[in-house]
Amino acid sequence: MAGLVVSGTQVSYIGQDCREIPEHLGRDCGHFAKRLDLSFNLLRSLEGLSAFGSLEELILDNNLLGNDLVLPGLPRLHTLTLNKNQITDLECLLDHLAKVTPALEYLSLLGNVACPNELVSLEKDEEDYKRYRCFVLHKLPNLKFLDARKVTRQEREEALVRGSFMKVVKPKASSDRITASPEHHYTPLPSASRDLTNHRGVLGKCRYVYYGKNSEGNRFIRDDQL
Secondary structure, eight states, X not given: OTTXXXXXXXXXXXXXXXXXXXXXXXXXXXXXXXXXXXXXXXXXXXXXXXXXXXXXXXXXXXXXXOTTOOOOOOTTOOEEEOOSSOOOOHHHHHXXXXXXXXXXXXXXXXXXXXXXXXXXXXXXXXXXXXXXXXXXXXXXXXXXXXXXEEOOHHHHHHHHHHGGGOOOOOOOOOTTOOOOOTTOOOOSSOGGGSOTTOOOOOOXXXXXXXXXXXXXXXXXXXXXXX
């Protein structure tokens, strides 16, 4: 099968623009695969993954997976990467993973809105990311690695005490959010002067008074301003 790479128990089907897991992939490789890499596809659903019951590692980076993703029960899975998908509801995902991946030790969610850091928003900072880690560890206390960092003992202790209060609020899909249009260019001129077909003069107020001794502006300064 074109695009399929098999090496021992490792199966890769990368960059094939598939929207769902091919049925023949599960039929041919599901019974022996322990590591499955489906990154750089167009997956919106994980239907068909149930054929891979012995998976220990699952790579799903750079797909189109959202909040409705459903994993089958994968009791041996210890590594899951979902980097650069479309996941926004962190709590829903973590509750699902707690049920279907009890052996999970490594999880990576970088590049999703659910993972608040500068990769997805310049408004997020290190404190946002720390709160996120605390909440994830509260939900999945057996994790040893989260994203690109090893889980520390201090993080584990903090998650036990404060994790339940660190819930990351799901961003609202606001219809009134202002989005910069590539056709809209900033100009300091009043709006009435931007239309090239509008030849009316535009009057604006100037807040500045020139106090320089040699300034031409001094000719317009009243006596009471000196």
